[in-house]
Amino acid sequence: MGYKMSANLRVRIGVDVGGTFTDLVLVDDRRGVIFTGKQLTTHQDPSQAICEGVERIVREAGLTIDQVDGIVHGTTLVTNTLIERNGSCVGLVTTKGFRDVLEVGHEMRYDLYDLFMEKPEPIVPRPLRLTVTERMSAKGEVLEPLNENEVLESAARLVDGGAEAIAVSFLNAFANPLHELRAAELIARAHPQIPVTTSVGVAPEIREYERTCTATANAYVLPKMRRYITLLRHKLLELGFGGTLSVMLSNGGTAALSVAENAPIQMIESGPAAGAISGAHYAGLSDTAHAVAFDMGGTTAKMCLIENGQPEHSQTFEAGRVRRFRQGSGIPLKVPVIDLIEIGAGGGSIARLDRMGLLKVGPDSASSEPGPVCYRKGGEDPTVTDADLMLGYLSPEYFLGGELELDTSAVEGALKIKLADDSGLTMMEAAAGIHAVVNNNMAAATRRYIAEKGRDPRKYTLIATGGAGPVHAYGLAKELKIGRLIIPFGAGVSSALGFLLAAPAVNDVRSQIVLLDQATPEAARVMYDQMSETAVAQLIAGGADRDGIVMKSSVDIRYRGQGFDVEVELPANFLKTDFRYALRQSFEEKYKLLFGRHITDVPVEIVSWRLVASCPRPEVKLHFEGQQIDRREALKGKRRVYFAQSGFVEANVYNRYGLSAGTTIQGPAVIEERESTAVMGPDTTIKVDQYLNLIVEIEDGRGELV
Amino acid sequence: MSDVFDPISLEIYWSRLISIADESAAALLRTAFSTVVRESNDFTTVLMDADCNCLSENTAGIPSFVGMLPSAVRSFLQHIPREEWRPGDCIITNDPEIGSGHLPDITMAAPIFYKDRLVGFSGSIAHLPDIGGAGWAGDCRELVEEGLRLMPVKFISEGRENTYVTQLIRHNVRAPDQVIGDIYAQVSAQRVCAAGVQQFLEDTGMDDLVMLSAELRARAEAAMRKAIAALPDGSWTSSVRADGFDADETFIHCRLTIRGSELEMDFEGTSPQIGRGINSVLKYTTAYANYPIKCALDPESPRNEGSFQPVTVRAPLGSILNPVFPAPVAARQLTGHLLTGAIYGCLAQVVPDLVVAESGSAPTLRTVFGGRTRDGQSFNQVLFASGGLGASSRMDGYACTAFPSNTGAGSIEVLESVSPLLVRHKELAQDSGGAGKFRGGLGQDIVLDILSDSPVNISLLSDRHKYPPKGLLGGTSGSKSIVALSDGTRLHPKSRSVLKPGETLHIHFPGGGGFGSPAERDRAAVKRDVEFGYVSQDAADKLYGVQDER
Secondary structure, eight states: OOHHHHHHHEEEEEEEOOOOEEEEEEEEEETTEEEEEEEEEOSSSSSHHHHHHHHHHHHHTTOOOGGOEEEEEEEEEHHHHHHHHHHHOOEEEETTTOOOOOTTTTTOSSSSSSSTTOOOOOOOOOEEEESOOOOOTTSSSSOOOHHHHHHHHHHHHHTTTTTTEEEEEEETTTTTOOOHHHHHHHHHHHOOOOEEEEHHHHHSSHHHHHHHHHHHHHHHHOOOOHHHHHHHHHHHHTTTOOOEEEEEEETEEEEEEHHHHHHHGGGHHHHHHHHHHHHHHHHHHHHSSSSEEEOOOSSSEEEEETTEEEEEEEEEEEOOOSTTTTTSEEEEEEEEEEEEEEESTTTTTTEEEOSSSSSEEEEOOOOOTTTTTGSSSOOOOOOHHHHHHHTTTTOOOGEEEEEOOOOOHHHHHHHHHIIHHHHHHOHHHHHHHHHHHHHHHHHHHHHHHHHTTTOOOGOOOEESSSSSHHHHHHHHHHHHHHOEEEEEEGGGGGGHHHHHHHHBBEEEEEEEEEGGOOOOOOHHHHHHHHHHHHHHHHHHHOOOOGGOOOOOOOOEEEETTTTTOOEOOOTTTTTTOHHHHHHHHHHHHHHHHHHHHOOSSSSSEEEEEEEEEEEOOOOOOOOGGGOOOOOGOOOEEEEEETTTEEEEEEEEEEEEGGGGGTOEESSSEEEEEESSSSEOOTTTTEEEEETTTTEETTSSSOOOOO | OOOSSSHHHHHHHHHHHHHHHHHHHHHHHHHOOOOHHHHHHEEEEEEEEOOOOEEETTTTTEEEEEEEEHHHHHHHHHHHHHOOOOTTOEEEEOOTTTTTTTTEEEEEEEEETTTTTTEEEEEEEOOSOOOOOOSOOOSSSSGGGOOOOOOOOEHHHHHHHHHHHHHHHHHTTOOOSHHHHHHHHHHHHHHHHHHHHHHHHHHHHHHSSHHHHHHHHHHHHHHHHHHHHHHHHEEEEEEEEEEETTEEEEEEEEEEETTTTHHHHHHHTTOOOOSSSSSOHHHHHHHHHHHHHHHHHOSSSSOOOOGGTEEEEOTTTTBBBBBBBOOOTTEEEEHHHHHHHHHEEEEEEEEEGOOOOOOOTTSOOOOEEEETTTTEEEEEEEEOOOOOOOBBSSOOOOOSSSSSSSSOOHHHHHHHHHHSSSEEEEEEEETSOOOOOBBBOOOEEEHHHHSSSSSSEEEEOOOOSSSSOOOOOTHHHHOEEEETTTTSSOTTSSSSSEEOTTTTEEEEEOOOOOOOGGSSSHHHHHHHHHTSSSHHHIIIIIIIOOOOOO
């Protein structure tokens, strides 16, 4: 699917294969309608749920499968394979003397006090890590030529030892990939059935540990992804689908299937990336320059900054953490991802008293099994959802549109036994406490995330999605002193919608340290000529129109001697004119923004050269009008709702499907839709905009700490 | 405990204060110049109340700095009276006794004002890339040789740089840009901390931190007392032998006593101080005695001075654990890191399940290289790497993992890109971990070539060349350190040497001690160790009685 084709596309389906549900969104541009669907994920064979879901949604839309022009697809298969460690048996061929890079890692403890902490096992066990004679210098000169016989012997031993995939990672290959490419070629020729991943093929950057992790993680998930994609393609063909099947990448762009087949590691964050893209879309709809996309579900909350309609990017991601949400407890990867944070705060997060008698919430989650106490599925520990029910935020009768009845009395018992009795709190205080603590956890993480970028949370708008997002958005905004909120219509499906809003994009990078003084257009061309050629070819292969492709070039740049680099965009004409002065200026500006000062007497050096080539985002007009009911039925009644500053107050409860564009509501108010409930305090004014999104202003925007 | 704070507001307030210290640390980390701070994590940030009690510290800080800042700021107040502290001031020192035990660390504090009142102090400690003198070396005979010493002075006065001080530093250190850059990174951290506290007070409506501070300390103290009280009363002794300096071997003797909810560590019987830089000032000794106690007994509650209220540390004046000023102290970690072994040797006699055997990474083995690259650029790099962790009653020790310090290893590719060093080999060292029911973590071997055109200076800061890390409860010792040239010549383990261009250096980082009798080790685990090359077939046969069946 590319720019040119997307302009003609009429019917497209976005599919998000999650841990519990497979979400689908169908957009029919011709009729201007959107349909949504949900299937239970079929873990044995995810393509089964996809095909059933596609058939069903197409039927519900009154179409036939041959009328579908494109399917964009994302999956948690990659990330889950690394968490559950059920990928393929991988062999590693590496430089002599460096057999244990994967096992030695950073040599640090991620928990300063736990003498018995669990460290992640290396993806490749030691017997399957073999070394060969070869050596590059840090500048890319060949110090020792590649011993080709050793490569062939090693590969044969690995295959005999059970390797289903092979990774090749040589020291300093980022500076010169010659040996890696040759070794891969030799192995592929000798063992055509074994997929080979080179480290420069997936992460051509300095730092051997991260690069080798990325190469081996890619090899680890690759056979599984290939089998899965082959099956999916086949099954969709059988159904009669003749359109383009593409995938969502972690960088927020879409790509041809071949990318998923060769570099599946690039799909590791496809779901969260889609959520961020949809956040960017809503920011754009309301002309919001600075937004925080806030997505809170059952086990996690994700926060992503959207600046001028674009989410920011990062080049690192930690996969397969052995302690949930604990930085340093996983495998560090070098992959282009949307820059977002994810913390263990969701509706299912469990509350408990710690050994100092303080109230803690999360990161443990009751998830869907056994679930919160109020689900009556065996959960005994009070959770955030239970607290939200007690505080009047959720309706016992209208949860998931009434499909699940919530049990208030069970929650009362659990709160009493697990929290109130031991802490001296009343039941309601405990419930209010759970809500406040989880909001505080999210606020602290968001504050840190924004502060690390040298920015002030107060200028942001909060865009809340996910089942629990709209319930907690008001409290979170008050803590962050954010004065404006957007609650999109259909907040529960917004992530799958992101698949249809994303454009094809390709990232590439070259690591080569160059002093800024020596950074001439000629030096830059050495990096960029090949990168842009490959990127354009890849996009065109996916159906893009060459003229529509936009190139964005940036560098990682730092003061010489400093370990931290910042990413700065290169000026538009950098391949033709001297860009050194302009680049130094933008570097110093960015540095000052981040650190409050800049330095004048230290030379500056470029560490890495980056390229993002992308096509324009497809235009999608969202029309949810079809789901509206009579506006006279909008007001459902009243209910007592708790707010920190006022205690329990009477609030109007609205059916969101009855709120038409232009409506204005004064808080306190509860606005219910099928997948979520928005709760707004007494100091809010809620307007329904032309897209049926709720735009909420908090009076004077500077609330007290809850 | 007071009734003023309920479990909810206390949780919210405390996590917010920790967050402020973390934000401050993030600012320091991002703006720091040197790889010492960035790659090796050698810094900490602290928030204190107006009486210099610690409220919170950054989550990932270095254990040695625990509890050091509060007493440093109390000393600052003796040098600069409270009335003379103004908004925007930043006061620094690197005096070993006031600060953190050696000159390369800068200790900085700044006052936090709210509604025109002094409500607290922000503080930070960071290891500078250089402090003049001999560089970071263990062989000096006097403190003055070890570098420039700054007594508490305003580095920044009401927001303005004290140019006299910056010039003094600039003209007395190598790499002045990096040094001043790192001190300014600390300044950034102080500002972030102060702004965070002011916002916090505004949000909560509190006027100061007094009540909150008392409550948090009381809670931390109560948690530690509960953990100590759970152990039986009694008194146990244990000791650790160390290489010392040349003929002056050193010895650490610990008597650990538990009475009710109080714990005392008395180091009477430890070696007298020596005339080289491995003396550990009492503050540093106390920090490295407290840290292993917290790991073993109360690992979950957040860091706060209250935790150590029930813990007493004594060391005789004039010993290597409490030297008489002005003793040389630059390599004090070589002594301080050994305390864990002596302390766990005591605890193992009563609660063996809570401790680990001695680690090959304690003390750290550091190699500091300096000289010129082939393009004539000057370079100064520390090779960060670690030996293996000691085994415990429930698991093998991890290979190559820092403990009790938590300094990470940098990337070899990065090292090679900024220095004329070529690393030929960096792999796990077979048979380096002590045998036992659980095996000590493996150490590693590093082999590197000097590729410069001119000689390279090297300073070694190492121990364990004579006495390996011991095992516990029948576990055997790990390996010993080795630092040698290709012809087998050993370098002096605590001195400066010069390496000729083209020379090859071999460094062995020791493995950790084993835990429990090797006879009890699971035979399948031994076979796996042989298959993985962690243990040779020969050693499996000799130590575990497991023969090759192939």
